[in-house]
Amino acid sequence: VHHAAAVGQGKGVLNDNKSINTDSYPGGYYLRDITKPMYSQSGGAIETYTAKNKMVSPGTLLTDSDNIWNDPAAVDAHVYAGKVYDYYYTKLGRNSFDDEGGTLKSTVHYRENYGNAGWTGTQMVYGDGDGSDKYAYLSGALDVVAHEITHGVTERTADLVYEGQSGALNESWSDVFGNLIENKSDPEWLCGEDITTPNIPGDALRSMSDPTKYGDPDHMRDYVDTTEDHGGVHTNSGIPNKAFYNFVTTSGVIRDNAAKVWYRALSQYLTSNSKFIDARNATIQAATDLFGAGSTEVNAVTNAWSNVGVG
Numbered sequence: 682v683h684h685a686a687a688v689g690q691g692k693g694v695l696n697d698n699k700s701i702n703t704d705s706y707p708g709g710y711y712l713r714d715i716t717k718p719m720y721s722q723s724g725g726a727i728e729t730y731t732a733k734n735k736m737v738s739p740g741t742l743l744t745d746s747d748n749i750w751n752d753p754a755a756v757d758a759h760v761y762a763g764k765v766y767d768y769y770y771t772k773l774g775r776n777s778f779d780d781e782g783g784t785l786k787s788t789v790h791y792r793e794n795y796g797n798a799g800w801t802g803t804q805m806v807y808g809d810g811d812g813s814d815k816y817a818y819l820s821g822a823l824d825v826v827a828h829e830i831t832h833g834v835t836e837r838t839a840d841l842v843y844e845g846q847s848g849a850l851n852e853s854w855s856d857v858f859g860n861l862i863e864n865k866s867d868p869e870w871l872c873g874e875d876i877t878t879p880n881i882p883g884d885a886l887r888s889m890s891d892p893t894k895y896g897d898p899d900h901m902r903d904y905v906d907t908t909e910d911h912g913g914v915h916t917n918s919g920i921p922n923k924a925f926y927n928f929v930t931t932s933g934v935i936r937d938n939a940a941k942v943w944y945r946a947l948s949q950y951l952t953s954n955s956k957f958i959d960a961r962n963a964t965i966q967a968a969t970d971l972f973g974a975g976s977t978e979v980n981a982v983t984n985a986w987s988n989v990g991v992g
């Protein structure tokens with residue numbers, strides 16, 4: 682079939698205008714981005730679908746007749762997936778979630794009143810929010826999109842079991858790359874601030890600089906033993922999240938180097954049943970590999986974990 686890259690226009694969830702990479706065919710446009718290196722290398726693309734509020738994935742590939750797109754949830758899922766692809770490719774040399782140029786598929790309007798987003802094992806899915814005003818469309822935040830795609834990276838590397846300490850590490854690594862890729866200058870290192878209670882500014886689901894602000898622990902002594910939420914994976918993630926915050930905010934440590942340490946730990950040292958102590962050791966080893974024993978980064982990451990009571 683004849684494909685040609687085109688550029689459309691649309692508004693995102695926050696009513697912001699943005700250009701959209703689409704794929705033209707006789708009669709219209711697909712919401713498919715064929716401009717990435719993975720396309721010329723192996724046909725990989727970024728594709729965005731709608732579930733039409735059913736529990737289906739991927740659902741229907743979105744099309745439009747005039748390349749002016751008026752589904753904000755789809756616009757943001759698509760554009761933000763492109764930003765996440767670009768970050769992993771240019772900053773970390775990883776070619777899509779699987780490092781094999783695998784197509785990044787997003788499905789929006791997933792289920793009814795779904796106040797969440799997720800990684801299905803092969804693609805991202807985004808709910809419309811829970812029907813109250815607690816959430817805007819979940820794809821309207823770059824940190825959410827990066828969080829979900831990072832679950833794909835984790836699954837293809839450490840494959841951390843989504844339960845207990847390994848599950849909290851799984852969640853934390855997604856929050857970490859959500860923050861690194863969103864790369865805002867906000868002092869609080871918030872998670873999901875762009876889609877949490879759209880009518881109330883300044884709140885979020887989690888904080889990495891002060892997890893206790895949203896009731897999550899920031900020290901091993903406050904680890905929550907629970908059967909809820911796969912053993913509290915969204916709560917106990919506060920401890921490794923705080924450790925990462927400590928690391929990046931240590932003078933002499935820059936974000937791009939912190940990203941390399943966290944990515945190397947995930948892809949070379951963490952395994953499916955790693956616990957917090959293993960994450961400490963993995964990040965120290967990764968920093969040693971990259972910057973040498975006794976480096977600023979090694980000292981900073983060691984202190985970062987000690988500060989949260991790990992190691």
Ligand SMILES: CCCCC[C@H](S)C(=O)N[C@@H](Cc1ccccc1)C(=O)N[C@@H](C)C(=O)O
Nearest residue numbers: 797798799800824825828859872873886915
């Ligand atoms: C199997 C359980 C359901 C999947 C949970 C997904 S991976 C998840 O963690 N979603 C994020 C969405 C998000 C991401 C970044 C910032 C804000 C919100 C999440 O935190 N979900 C919360 C609501 C939760 O599941 O408790």
Ligand SMILES: [Zn+2]
Nearest residue numbers: 828832852855
């Ligand atoms: Zn998650």
